[in-house]
Amino acid sequence: MTDYTKLIDAETWAFIERTNSYYPPDTIDYTIEQQRAIYDRMCREFFAGYPDGVKAEDRTLTAPLHEIPVRIYRASADPKAIVVYYHGGGFILGGLDSHDDVCAELCARTGYEVVSVDYRLAPEHLHPAAFDDAFVAFEWVAKNYTQPILLCGDSAGGNLAAAVSHSTRGHARRPVGQVLIYPGLGGDQSKGSYVTHAEAPMLTMRDMAFYKDIRTGGADVSGDVTYTPLADADFSNLPPTVIVTAECDPLSSDGQAYAARVIAAGGKAFSHEEPGLVHGYLRARHTVGRARASFTRIIEAVAMLGRREWAFA
Template sequence: MTDYKTLIDAETWAFIERTNSYYPPDTIDYTIAQQREIYDRMCREFFAGYPQGVTAETAAIATPTHDIPVRIYRSARQAPVTVLYFHGGGFILGGLDSHDDVCAELCARTGYEVVSVDYRLAPEHLHPAAFDDVMNAFEWAATTRNHPILLCGDSAGGNLAVAVSHATRGHPRKPVGQVLIYPGLGGDRSKGSYLRHAEAPMLTMRDLEFYKHIRTGGQDRSGDATLAPLADTDFSNLPPTVLVTAECDPLSSDGETYRDRIVAAGGRATWFEEPGLVHGYLRARHTVGRARASFTRIVDAVADLGKGAWLW
């Protein structure tokens, strides 16, 4: 049994308790509509505002069947890089507002244009709807921007970023890098962090099974690398990759496994497991020292990969 009382410090416990005051641990037993309402309210409570000099414009990417909303962040010190950001939320929660301040801060601290993508959510839109939307967003960026494109995402969004990287490795405008924040990549649920942290604060194995079932509509999608990128058989020619995971998170082993497979295929990848942190700690980046340091690591990784530098 993992002793979280010793692994997690007082600041992080305060963040967990604050989160649970808005977002009860049994929320997955609520309806999807109720879950979204609770999640959106929690995100509003943690909203940290925009840094000075950042502007945001909400727009849409037109596809033959629907428009994909995006929010485009620009800084006063604009640098010629576009970051496509895919938000977390278990493929059923979140949108442009849930990660609004995170994207604004990423823009301010790197000087890069950040484009947050409001991909379609389950259960109204089952897999591969979200994947199709982020692929369309990549094609839009590749067509409309003449500078490097970098992928970034947290949790479910990290999964989508990896799926795009795998699908576009032969593209003439393939991503120059990917920065993945506690991503769920479809790893082996019978070992590693999936066992050690099956009952972790903020995310449990029960949560993961629920999200997977909702995303697929209960269908068996074994072997589908667009759903679970670790199911791919080829990890060559992928962009330089920085993975940042939380120690107290069932998904942590996915970061280690993905790093190992890229390196074994001759690519560049590095993995940081943040001690004592929990899933969703991006919202703690202003109140928890460990989360603040990790967010700086994330910002630095985005900045370096955008410049084509590998300092990891």
């Protein structure tokens, strides 16, 4: 059994305990409505506000049969790139408010415009509803902006960003890069971090089994690339990819496996595992030194890809 007392420092333990005080580890046993209320309250408790100079505007995109809310963050009159951001939350939680401050800080520190997407959630909307909304949002950005487009997301949102990257390789405005933050990409659950960190703080294999069944309604869609990007047989022509994972997270191996597939297909990819960090550590970026340093790395990766640069070995 993994000894987390040796891997995780005191600052991170304090973050874990604070998170658990708002979002108990057994929250998946509650109703969906209760889970959302608990998650939304937790996000409000961690809300860090907007940096100076950032303004946000809510808009609604029109899809074939419904509307998709988005929030657009601006800090510059002349942004050099546009970031499409997909939030985490296991495909059942979160929205424009849950990652509001993260997107505002991403905007302020890069100078890029950020479009946060409020995709439909399960179980009311089963797969591929979230992917469909993610794709529609990308197409809207491609149609309405001339700047380079980057995709970014954390956890479930990292899955969506990757899925959109795979689906837009032939698009005239295909993304110039993607930054995936502790994403779930459909890796082999019989080995690697799935085994070593099956009982990690903040995310366990039991949690993941719950999220999987909720998203699919129990259907087997394991071969669907829009559900599990690692299921793709072709990893060629993907945009330059930076993946940042947490060591103490069942999903960590997904980042390494995905980067290896991109590189093997002749593409550019870099995967970095953050020592001693846990799933969901973006909320700790102002209180935990390791998380603060990691968020800076994420910002730098987004800024670099937006400039169409690559500085990773």
